[in-house]
Amino acid sequence: MQRIPARIGDRVDDIETPALVVDLDRFERNIERMAQATNALRLRPHAKSHKCATIAKSQIARGAVGICCQKTDEAAAFVDAGVRDVLVTNEIVAPRKIGRLVDLARRATIGVLVDALQPVAMLAHAAQRAETALDVYVEIDVGARRCGVSSGDAVVDLARAISDARGVRFRGLHAYHGAAQHLREPQARAEAIAVAAGIARRLRERIVASGMRCDIVTGAGSGTWRFERDSGVYDELQPGSYVFMDADYARNVPAEGDVRFEQSLFVVAAVMSVPSGEQAVVDAGLKALSFDSGLPQIAARDGIEYVKASDEHGVLRVVPHASPLALDERVWLVPGHCDPTVNLYDWLVAVRKGVVEDVWPIEARGALG
Amino acid sequence: MQRIPARIGDRVDDIETPALVVDLDRFERNIERMAQATNALRLRPHAKSHKCATIAKSQIARGAVGICCQKTDEAAAFVDAGVRDVLVTNEIVAPRKIGRLVDLARRATIGVLVDALQPVAMLAHAAQRAETALDVYVEIDVGARRCGVSSGDAVVDLARAISDARGVRFRGLHAYHGAAQHLREPQARAEAIAVAAGIARRLRERIVASGMRCDIVTGAGSGTWRFERDSGVYDELQPGSYVFMDADYARNVPAEGDVRFEQSLFVVAAVMSVPSGEQAVVDAGLKALSFDSGLPQIAARDGIEYVKASDEHGVLRVVPHASPLALDERVWLVPGHCDPTVNLYDWLVAVRKGVVEDVWPIEARGALG
Numbered sequence: 001m002q003r004i005p006a007r008i009g010d011r012v013d014d015i016e017t018p019a020l021v022v023d024l025d026r027f028e029r030n031i032e033r034m035a036q037a038t039n040a041l042r043l044r045p046h047a048k049s050h051k052c053a054t055i056a057k058s059q060i061a062r063g064a065v066g067i068c069c070q071k072t073d074e075a076a077a078f079v080d081a082g083v084r085d086v087l088v089t090n091e092i093v094a095p096r097k098i099g100r101l102v103d104l105a106r107r108a109t110i111g112v113l114v115d116a117l118q119p120v121a122m123l124a125h126a127a128q129r130a131e132t133a134l135d136v137y138v139e140i141d142v143g144a145r146r147c148g149v150s151s152g153d154a155v156v157d158l159a160r161a162i163s164d165a166r167g168v169r170f171r172g173l174h175a176y177h178g179a180a181q182h183l184r185e186p187q188a189r190a191e192a193i194a195v196a197a198g199i200a201r202r203l204r205e206r207i208v209a210s211g212m213r214c215d216i217v218t219g220a221g222s223g224t225w226r227f228e229r230d231s232g233v234y235d236e237l238q239p240g241s242y243v244f245m246d247a248d249y250a251r252n253v254p255a256e257g258d259v260r261f262e263q264s265l266f267v268v269a270a271v272m273s274v275p276s277g278e279q280a281v282v283d284a285g286l287k288a289l290s291f292d293s294g295l296p297q298i299a300a301r302d303g304i305e306y307v308k309a310s311d312e313h314g315v316l317r318v319v320p321h322a323s324p325l326a327l328d329e330r331v332w333l334v335p336g337h338c339d340p341t342v343n344l345y346d347w348l349v350a351v352r353k354g355v356v357e358d359v360w361p362i363e364a365r366g367a368l369g
Numbered sequence: 370m371q372r373i374p375a376r377i378g379d380r381v382d383d384i385e386t387p388a389l390v391v392d393l394d395r396f397e398r399n400i401e402r403m404a405q406a407t408n409a410l411r412l413r414p415h416a417k418s419h420k421c422a423t424i425a426k427s428q429i430a431r432g433a434v435g436i437c438c439q440k441t442d443e444a445a446a447f448v449d450a451g452v453r454d455v456l457v458t459n460e461i462v463a464p465r466k467i468g469r470l471v472d473l474a475r476r477a478t479i480g481v482l483v484d485a486l487q488p489v490a491m492l493a494h495a496a497q498r499a500e501t502a503l504d505v506y507v508e509i510d511v512g513a514r515r516c517g518v519s520s521g522d523a524v525v526d527l528a529r530a531i532s533d534a535r536g537v538r539f540r541g542l543h544a545y546h547g548a549a550q551h552l553r554e555p556q557a558r559a560e561a562i563a564v565a566a567g568i569a570r571r572l573r574e575r576i577v578a579s580g581m582r583c584d585i586v587t588g589a590g591s592g593t594w595r596f597e598r599d600s601g602v603y604d605e606l607q608p609g610s611y612v613f614m615d616a617d618y619a620r621n622v623p624a625e626g627d628v629r630f631e632q633s634l635f636v637v638a639a640v641m642s643v644p645s646g647e648q649a650v651v652d653a654g655l656k657a658l659s660f661d662s663g664l665p666q667i668a669a670r671d672g673i674e675y676v677k678a679s680d681e682h683g684v685l686r687v688v689p690h691a692s693p694l695a696l697d698e699r700v701w702l703v704p705g706h707c708d709p710t711v712n713l714y715d716w717l718v719a720v721r722k723g724v725v726e727d728v729w730p731i732e733a734r735g736a737l738g
Contacts, residue, residue, distance in 0.1 A: 001370060001735075002442070002735045002736070002737065002738075003442060003738055005738065016463070016465060016466075016738050017463070017737075017738070018737050018738070048680055048681065070680065070681040071652075071681060073371070073372060090641065090652075090681065090682075091641045091642045091650075092641070093639075093640075093641050093642075093696045093697050094385070094386070094639060094641075094697050095697075096385060097385075115642050115644065116642070116643070116696060118696060119696065141644065145648075146642075146644075146650060146679070146682055146684060147641070147642035147644055147650050147682070148642075148644060149644070178679055270462075270463060271462075272459065272460045272461070272462050272463075272516070273460045273462075273484055273485070273515075273516035273517075274485070275484065275510065275515075275516055275517060275518070279514075281460075281515060281516050283440075283459075283737075284737075286659065286661050286706075286708070286709040287708075287709050287712045287735075287737065288737055290655065291660075291661045292655050292660045292661075292678070309661070310515070310547055311417055311439065311708050311709060312417065312439040312440060312459065312737075313459075313515055313516070315515060327462045327485065327487060327488070328462050328463050328464075337655075339655070339656075339680050340655040340656050340680060343656045343713070344712070344713075344735065344737075345735070346735060366370075366371045366656075366713065366714070366715060367371065368371065368386075368387050368652075368653075368656060368657055368681075368713075369371075369372055369374065369385050369386070369387070
């Protein structure tokens with residue numbers, strides 16, 4: 001467990017580095033804007049972005065029906081912290097993981113995805129033994145080409161198997177298009193989600209035509225949620241990253257009239273070496289930030305650029321004539337990708353107007369199982 | 370804190386996925402081979418690779434003089450676990466971090482680097498107040514162009530400042546060439562280290578000519594250590610990754626007669642979806658492996674390839690006519706880069722001949738401060 005990097009009341013310059021920091025004013029505006037923009041539908045934010053029960057409860061307090069997560073251990077962390085409705089947006093097929101899931105279902109509403117028949121029987125059997133029930137959604141492939149089924153026959157077969165089994169309740173379709181979230185042009189995102197919504201509509205119609213109910217089509221992420229919202233097909237939206245944003249989401253060109261979310265998440269680093277006027281080195285590298293979506297950006301300071309990372313070093317280039325960096329000077333970095341960056345930290349330092357207001361545990365950090 | 374993914378005596382197929390696993394036979398051969406190959410010099414393995422006190426103690430039991438690490442919190446984790454000699458191969462300039470360092474120096478031999486004058490005074494002052502002493506090394510830039518000084522005058526000035534101050538002991542030069550570790554051709558690595566050793570020799574001579582001792586030149590990594598060993602300049606070697614190896618080190622072309630280290634570290638994942646005969650999806654993505662040095666490789670199984678990662682999914686491509694993957698089937702992945710992958714896990718499952726022999730805590734996971 002990491003040392004707590006700050007105390008309530010500390011000034012931000014006293015936070016020990018590197019630290020994961022959220023700007024509360026921006027964060028709260030993000031929560032509020034998404035709540036308002038989605039209030040005609042069910043909002044079930046994805047908690048894989050923040051892994052933090054304090055944030056999940058803020059979202060639920062502002063109207064979210066519950067949260068999503070990806071792993072049974074994440075679900076356990078949130079249920080243990082008092083969240084009462086969790087959808088695991090993933091196929092869970094390992095017997096021990098299924099065992100944990102049905103244990104959680106005795107304390108909370110727990111949903112899970114299937115894209116094959118065999119796990120339906122396993123989920124049903126485990127839920128019956130635990131004298132509980134699971135909500136089950138059929139994952140459909142709406143263009144991401146990852147998990148999920150796509151043929152009408154396969155979807156109807158799965159819906160039928162779930163509907164016919166005891167211990168599992170067929171709730172609807174999971175229709176998430178991950179690959180569309182980072183299409184840079186709004187038109188490309190709109191077109192991808194139009195296709196996704198068309199597939200979801202058609203498959204729901206097949207289920208209904210087969211004599212079953214299909215109450216919920218759920219999906220969407222922070223890059224596309226307004227298109228799913230306006231599709232007339234989706235009942236529930238799952239954006240997660242909007243609470244924080246990151247350098248990669250900032251590269252998406254917004255659509256006209258898009259709700260604006262603010263960068264609220266930062267890694268605060270400190271300069272530990274200034275080998276020349278053109279270079280400084282900070283204490284945050286590959287173990288302090290995730291680099292899968294590119295290098296971090298520098299917040300609130302001109303003339304420096306993060307150009308290279310090694311395990312525990314970040315090399316900054318200082319442009320000519322920029323003011324030089326001093327030893328131990330703080331540098332606020334915008335992570336390239338918020339989700340895996342958050343997963344590196346046990347604590348999230350919540351600041352407002354330059355002062356530490358709270359330090360939140362990231363309960364589901366490392367919850368891989 | 371993550372759930373412990375296995376119990377002693379479990380068969381490897383019962384380890385909960387994803388899990389970080391070390392093959393003990395291979396690991397022990399790696400430890401032994403490095404100990405033998407470096408027995409004419411001081412071996413101080415870098416513990417930033419494994420962050421695990423059990424492994425540090427194995428290395429020390431087999432002759433290592435102590436360990437290296439990168440952060441004061443790493444040093445604290447190892448000292449708390451009983452390691453008595455730790456070199457922090459980094460500039461520590463923040464007052465509170467220096468405070469922790471001198472506290473540790475009351476319980477263990479603690480070394481640290483400097484590449485500027487101001488921290489020398491801070492380290493000396495803090496050590497005197499704590500009534501202890503720190504070993505201090507001047508970091509020289511031998512080609513990595515990261516931290517460190519390179520001019521003879523600057524090195525002599527720093528050595529003099531350390532030698533003249535109370536509370537700090539000038540121990541020598543830190544001469545690590547990180548950028549040379551992954552040069553693919555052995556000739557390129559040899560040439561880079563020849564240059565590095567030449568710089569270190571010249572700067573040591575400057576210090577000695579100025580009337581000071583310069584006892585230790587320390588450096589080297591798993592990609593180049595035999596060149597530093599054979600240079601006649603280096604007194605102490607710091608390889609770390611050799612205990613585990615990874616996909617990126619495997620891309621280095623070995624030099625003739627190189628000591629061979631075996632891939633001992635794996636992330637064991639499980640199949641959670643088989644959407645088609647050509648594709649399977651495992652439960653290990655960006656939060657289970659570090660992708661900064663490329664995608665993981667598949668161990669011990671032909672016909673499948675890890676082609677794409679998202680946060681919690683890894684997409685495998687199955688070549689035509691390969692045997693298909695089954696739900697919940699285990700897949701052993703070789704991480705692209707071992708160090709930041711280890712940093713994602715709280716536990717390392719130690720296996721031998723298909724059985725879990727032990728589960729080791731990764732005490733310094735997340736130790737960023």
